[in-house]
Amino acid sequence: MAMARRIDVHHHFMSQAYIDAMGVERVASPGSAGHAEAFSAEQSLAFMEVAGIGTAILSVSAPGVELATPQATATLARECNEAQARMAADHPGRFGMLAILPLPDIDASLAEIAYAFDTLGADGAVVMSNYGGEYIGSPEFSPVFDELNRRKAVLLVHPSAPLGYRGFPGVSLSTLEFPFDTARAMASVLYYGTPARFPHVKFIWPHAGGAMPTMAGRTAALSQRNAKFELRGPEKMTQALRGFYYDTTQSLSRPTFAALSALAPFEHLLFGSDCPFASEGLVRASLAELEELALTPDRQAQFERGNALALFPRFA
Amino acid sequence: MAMARRIDVHHHFMSQAYIDAMGVERVASPGSAGHAEAFSAEQSLAFMEVAGIGTAILSVSAPGVELATPQATATLARECNEAQARMAADHPGRFGMLAILPLPDIDASLAEIAYAFDTLGADGAVVMSNYGGEYIGSPEFSPVFDELNRRKAVLLVHPSAPLGYRGFPGVSLSTLEFPFDTARAMASVLYYGTPARFPHVKFIWPHAGGAMPTMAGRTAALSQRNAKFELRGPEKMTQALRGFYYDTTQSLSRPTFAALSALAPFEHLLFGSDCPFASEGLVRASLAELEELALTPDRQAQFERGNALALFPRFA
């Protein structure tokens, strides 16, 4: 059936080994429930059946793989990437994979890109919005962007928790703080001019760019005061923002879609589920929101699948 | 001329005495420039001339008036409110005023409401989004909302800095963190059911509700997991959000306006300048954005003045 052909660009890998390595507290902390559970390939496939997803692009979610030393981090990244690759190989056509990079270690990240893209056949990479408070646009990370640029790679920048802020009662960190951190990461790449310096990297910003669509005008206006802001002013900023891709995971309500549509070309909007963090109920609600948007059948097909094929053509 | 009749609901009182009491570092920290300068009535009037503003509603900006003890806080609130009232009396029809409340002191805030509304003729009140990390929806503040509700008062909730987060290079706290804190404060009142418990308070949320328009759908969906969330779920949340007023200070770019328009009735959208934090250049840019929205003349007049008169009828 038609529904079963959605491509889900925001679908998380969550093995027990990963949870054990990171510690359940850190993995669970973004969610309101305070616990995290392993999710098998079979569970993902069952979820995909319900949600009409033909192919899911796997990625490690927040807080990524950062442990106390770069060595432990690199080891965990490697293990996750190999496990994702096995999952993709075991179920041909059903899973793609984004390689998690062991940042902030540059050498290990370059090595992981080489191994994951050349040996594991990764479909792109995933990084966190900030590392110890250093946002992803920082020039410190340039060698990695240089290599991703050379490979014309897809890069999903997943939100992570900000440094220092602890949240407030009633609202889980992932509800507001994650989309806020996505906006910070986007502001960081605009500040440092990353999209202009590495024009072949295909950025995917999750959750409709987080809070950025409503912040872009304000950021453009206020950036004018700061001569060090590389892509400052409405014109440069608009151009950069229109070049990005956006997944609309948990972000299909009418005001959000309206803001995103005014910011980005329709061809750059992608479907995502947030499985297994999103329950089936949440995904059903998202699909109902999608229906309410009343896109034409052509555009809906493009949004659900066609746009993603431009980034992941092997699933055509 | 017609332009000169705009009502500016977001215009800040900034006396030297206030800067001295708070310390220039704390007052300046929200801005990118790192300094704060006193602004006289004459300077405000000159700015209003340039921006076509007939009447400006004065308010104290972040970080409000909170000092180390409630006594010092209450004294400063009183001084600011009296100075604002003098400014309004000296220039009839040109200035309204929102009374700054000495929260988190409940008794002093109730006393200030009585004095400011009954003696000084305040047009409403202003509070900060959070006090020491306690967001404005917290039941601790209910006696103040009770009194504001009894008076059917206008309440501007101005953003403040979050507790613990320090920002990142290139982007001033006020650019992103302030709109984020507005969204947190809105989530807080939704969580505790404030708009339902105090239905006569007329909330104004600045900067188009900060990041909330793009966060509302996500918050509604994720709130479902939390039985303690008073206004949870899309229906209740939408109803509450449609009941609020929004100023569009620094928030008239097309994506922001699109999101806000999908969230709130047009009658609840208000014009604001952020003077004196906004330079003339910023305000001109905002007015240019307004022009690009290409509202019909009727709607533009309603937005610039008519909608505000519903809240501040004495300036008709």
Place this chain on the structure above:
Amino acid sequence: MAMARRIDVHHHFMSQAYIDAMGVERVASPGSAGHAEAFSAEQSLAFMEVAGIGTAILSVSAPGVELATPQATATLARECNEAQARMAADHPGRFGMLAILPLPDIDASLAEIAYAFDTLGADGAVVMSNYGGEYIGSPEFSPVFDELNRRKAVLLVHPSAPLGYRGFPGVSLSTLEFPFDTARAMASVLYYGTPARFPHVKFIWPHAGGAMPTMAGRTAALSQRNAKFELRGPEKMTQALRGFYYDTTQSLSRPTFAALSALAPFEHLLFGSDCPFASEGLVRASLAELEELALTPDRQAQFERGNALALFPRFA
């Protein structure tokens, strides 16, 4: 028996009503166990029997009574003080009490001093080392010190958690961070010259002055660079430190006692138990350490009781 005449100047009031008002998480967080339990007068008396304590001076421990608003704080302070006074009245000669002050509210604190000293017969007052990061020496608190000075009052400054620091694995906040915060509070009163400005306040610093005995020389030396440091330099600092009283709660190991003895006159050293946070085992260990110090019987009696009688003569 002789043992039963110890005076315990560091013995905590811990009612269920207090725990409920503060929230068990905040009350328990200083301890490693993560939970807090109410402790009745009868439980205190049984503990005193075991520890040879004739009289215990009650006080509220960290985190004091600070709630979100000054009104809630003042109400809780009043309830705690009245409950302590009842406990003292019900068991004549067995309990003294230090009134907890509802800081940072100055007026409420002055009112509480008047009520607690004049009506409840308080033996002194207790405050926290910092309030929202503002240390107790801050001039903001001067009106309270002025009144305590006028009354020649005993003042216990109890350590509290520092603002922002979260601890590290294996060591509870109370083990190291509390004594560190006592040292910060002492540095704060030295910096602002509090002991010189209010010479009749009889300060008791808990836990042998926390880390201050080993920090005093260093603080004296480094303070020289700072012309705003009121009691800077070894001479002034030594004089001020020798004027303070110190309880030796959980602080009778040989190195600690050696440092304290080199800093303060023997007449200013006091016995304290930290009941009910200290288990019977911990108190037995403390008493064994006391024995190892091999004080002469006269000095031991002076330390255990005589020195305290200079501050609390009604228990003679």
Place this chain on the structure above:
Amino acid sequence: MAMARRIDVHHHFMSQAYIDAMGVERVASPGSAGHAEAFSAEQSLAFMEVAGIGTAILSVSAPGVELATPQATATLARECNEAQARMAADHPGRFGMLAILPLPDIDASLAEIAYAFDTLGADGAVVMSNYGGEYIGSPEFSPVFDELNRRKAVLLVHPSAPLGYRGFPGVSLSTLEFPFDTARAMASVLYYGTPARFPHVKFIWPHAGGAMPTMAGRTAALSQRNAKFELRGPEKMTQALRGFYYDTTQSLSRPTFAALSALAPFEHLLFGSDCPFASEGLVRASLAELEELALTPDRQAQFERGNALALFPRFA
């Protein structure tokens, strides 16, 4: 003259290149003055002349060499170590050097140990008390301790700023927070049993062990509740603490020396200057305190030189 033969085990390397790489703000923040200046070999030698120092053991101070990526960190560590080695080679007998390790990168630290010890002739190593809030006792760092243990290396653990705490008015971070962080690092190695697992590492704890001498009894007592505390209880803790070396930089006041002498054998006490952070005035004050301790000439010589020779025999 006899005085000129002191061995200074706490003497900092501070080149302009180092300041430039770290950023002057980060290097200066520990000090009260808020600025940092480069210090040449000639300036060190002049200082040593004044302070009667024959040999100074160079080390990088807080905040060490940690930059945003492990690669940048390793490069800076290498440059500092080579510059220190040149300084030692250029002035035979006058300078020793401790190799700064590029932690938390384990592989780079192992490589740096090999190069610095085998090629540069390092006299030991220096690390910070915590890395991103992870204290030095953490098992994550075990491979480095393993290698230092194999080499029977001297290891200076220099205090660094704690994660999250920002200080308070009037007192520089280095005055209190640094000695507190040394105590935290010592508690961390006691918790994880580091001294028992790596018995040949010769730890030097600066500033008389920071706050630890007065905290040891309390830590021993409170550790009893925690079965995971490796060296818990007075006996094991005392044994471990007696095995450490302590420099007495800025820590020769009578109470501090009394506490340290009750904790550690005299043979483990070392002289240190904190040059160039310490001014000549501060060092003179320290030497005056040393005189007031009225050690016998033999013991003074042992303290100033003999004890250090046990760790650095090549300067005999």
